[in-house]
């Protein structure tokens with residue numbers, strides 16, 4: 001697997017690069033992700049913060065913090081979403097759609113009971129989050 005993958009916002013003013021391998025990949029069905037992404041589900045890739053870099057257009061990165069758990073970042077020119085820093089998890093979610101060159105390989109669905117679109121892909125569906133990051137780890141029906 002190549003070591004670095006780049007991506008950009010919707011207009012290309014902000015470029016981003018991830019390196020190494022993510023800590024986790026999957027889909028979040030929570031209402032916050034759906035509302036922020038304006039989509040029925042959010043595909044996430046979670047990285048250690050040091051593996052995520054803004055390589056161009058840092059001056060166009062806007063931030064919105066609704067809760068201390070999520071520092072959401074977007075391009076102020078096009079409104080395109082880039083990533084969400086999760087200080088409480090110590091991880092940064094770079095949306096899979098933002099880094100299309102990265103071979104997205106989801107392993108889990110989180111916050112599945114909040115779903116508006118069931119996805120029958122056979123992957124585990126969690127009630128909230130894995131126990132390792134403070135969730136219940138409880139599996140719910142697909």
Ligand SMILES: [Zn+2]
Nearest residue numbers: 009011075078
């Ligand atoms: Zn942009």
Ligand SMILES: [Zn+2]
Nearest residue numbers: 028029030033
């Ligand atoms: Zn979510």
